[in-house]
Amino acid sequence: MTQEVFLVELVSASPEETINTGERIAGFLHPGSVVALRGGLGTGKTYLTKGIARGLGVKEEITSPTYTIICEYQGKLPLYHIDAYRLGGDDDFNALGGEDFLYGPGVSVIEWSELLRQSIPPEAIIVEISLLEGNHRLIRIPSLAMEEFYP
Template identity: 70%
Template sequence: MENSPFNITSHSPEETIAAGEWLASWLHQGSVVALRGGLGVGKTYFTKGIARGLGVQEEVTSPTYTMIAEYQGVLPLYHIDAYRLEGDADFSSLGADEMFYGTGVSVIEWSERIPQSIPKDALIVEITLLEQNHRLITLRNIPE
């Protein structure tokens, strides 16, 4: 994918789930998906799709209060919400960064809040609200 972004447009929550499900087929042990985008833009819906693609049976919900939720699919899925974290030090103190090098797939909402903690080989997925139900989903690598 190099550094040229890959764009997907979504016109409904279902299409955002489908985009996440498609992405899941490219993920493997240790993959980190760093989600970016404002409040209510669809980060949790995209994660629901990743979970579906990984064969997670349980319903994925927002981990805003728990901060980390773990689900079991063909691989473990770690769903992290950094919204309430003050920054990278806060994240490290949770011991959560070790997950990034583990055996599962990690998906982080509000990843822009913990920039130093995101591994260099993470995939950045930025979701932008275009109008009403219309979203632009951009996939790219972290620039060198």
């Protein structure tokens, strides 16, 4: 028996390429989807979210929700852009009504999702971004297969 290996792994060489990757991810999203972004400061999580927003047809400019924590945008589906950086953890998130977003009719994209371990649903699409040399970023999506991503 062959075991299917799911793993998208790609290198982005510029912010534009990261936006394009986000736009491609949007094609896999539906009401209730959660995209859990992981990666340190300045890796490109907000740029990737800009691409997801573009793919969802959001016309508004996406900005970093660090201080507001949750920003809502309207596209083909509602987009909830969440930044957990300033939250104390899952309890803070729940106090803000975070679960209502995750289980709402839109798509949730969460920066610093590693800080909300108990709130992220198991079926979330995890996207890990890490720094490589210069402007290069390694983007890994363990739950998607390369053949679906680049058919």
